[in-house]
Amino acid sequence: MKTAKYLVPDDYMADPAVHVFDGKLYIYPSHDRDSGIPENDNGDHFDMKDYHVFSITDDVENGVVTDHGIVLDVKDIPWAGRQLWDCDVAHKNGKYYMYFPLKDKTDIFRIGVAVADRPEGPFIPQPDPIRGSYSIDPAVWDDGDGNFYMYFGGLWGGQLQRYRDNKALENAAFPADDEPAIPSRVVKLSPDMLQFAEEPRPVVILDKNGKPLTAGDTEKRFFEASWMHKYNGKYYFSYSTGDTHLLCYATGDNPYGPFTYQGVILTPVVGWTTHHAIVEFRGKWYLFHHDCVPSGGVTWLRSLKVIELEYLADGTIKTVEGVKKQHPN
Ligand code: FUB
Numbered sequence: 001m002k003t004a005k006y007l008v009p010d011d012y013m014a015d016p017a018v019h020v021f022d023g024k025l026y027i028y029p030s031h032d033r034d035s036g037i038p039e040n041d042n043g044d045h046f047d048m049k050d051y052h053v054f055s056i057t058d059d060v061e062n063g064v065v066t067d068h069g070i071v072l073d074v075k076d077i078p079w080a081g082r083q084l085w086d087c088d089v090a091h092k093n094g095k096y097y098m099y100f101p102l103k104d105k106t107d108i109f110r111i112g113v114a115v116a117d118r119p120e121g122p123f124i125p126q127p128d129p130i131r132g133s134y135s136i137d138p139a140v141w142d143d144g145d146g147n148f149y150m151y152f153g154g155l156w157g158g159q160l161q162r163y164r165d166n167k168a169l170e171n172a173a174f175p176a177d178d179e180p181a182i183p184s185r186v187v188k189l190s191p192d193m194l195q196f197a198e199e200p201r202p203v204v205i206l207d208k209n210g211k212p213l214t215a216g217d218t219e220k221r222f223f224e225a226s227w228m229h230k231y232n233g234k235y236y237f238s239y240s241t242g243d244t245h246l247l248c249y250a251t252g253d254n255p256y257g258p259f260t261y262q263g264v265i266l267t268p269v270v271g272w273t274t275h276h277a278i279v280e281f282r283g284k285w286y287l288f289h290h291d292c293v294p295s296g297g298v299t300w301l302r303s304l305k306v307i308e309l310e311y312l313a314d315g316t317i318k319t320v321e322g323v324k325k326q327h328p329n
Helices: none
Strands: 013-021 024-031 050-056 065-073 080-082 090-094 095-104 109-116 139-142 147-151 186-187 199-205 226-232 233-239 247-250 259-266 276-281 285-292 303-308
Touching: 013 090, 013 276, 013 285, 024 090, 065 095, 090 139, 139 226, 147 226, 226 276, 233 259, 233 276, 259 276, 259 285
Parallel strands: 013 303
Antiparallel strands: 013 024, 024 050, 050 065, 080 095, 090 095, 095 109, 139 147, 147 186, 186 199, 226 233, 233 247, 247 259, 276 285, 285 303
16 A cells, blocks of 8 residues: 555544454544634644444455444543543453543543443443543553553643643643653553553653653654554554654653654644554554545544555664645644
């Protein structure tokens, strides 16, 4: 697959999380809609209300994409305020666990869990969010030894700047440009998959000299959209740089890191956000992502895309060119 392919041309879907369950590929995206809320740095215009699940049985290039319909609706989540953002799903012992960020009734993002018997749902929400959870963009990694790890966090509208050492701050705090960047977080999940098993830890990304990336290094530092995959025994932590619109990656030797910055996976796409999942299916690697080309550049109406991903012999990822655009900010 040399050029990216749109997967759901008739609707706006974004923020793909993708997994292979029972030999089928399942896509768990955000479901964009036009709410009429004006665009701002807080992301209020991303006012999503439900999730759909999609599956592909054959190969990604030619397979039919099946829409399994609405599998979780904000009106069924007891603690809901607003804004269902990027979710992810993990499978353990015959159950499927959907992790989703949602603002509670006080407008604070928490991470909730909903449980299903099948990968295509429906997902039944737990009565309360995960204790001690905060911010957005949960991505759950199955380490294959019975342990599952959640990566999460996002700056600006994702509220990560409001926390330090897992405690809410009185006021949001951004580090100075020469100070270490605000990190994504990683936490092991409890055996029942419904809570954190420990305190979340910072995901430290080092430069090639072993120094943590600084807040001023905006083309490399973490902003949002964590994802984890493993290639040739190495852990690849990937993420969006947010206001510089890049998807980057860093590699390490274990799920907690530290990770060393390696490079750019995807150059800027049309639209403010960029977000992705990397997954192997039938012997090929794929980069699932989104852009705003079909909506004519409307930031909050994004469309799902996929393109084959290539690794070089040394394990580095060949950069994919997004559909270029000058970003106004
Ligand atoms: O979809 C809302 C937010 O936009 C996601 O949570 C971020 O990762 C960005 O894609």
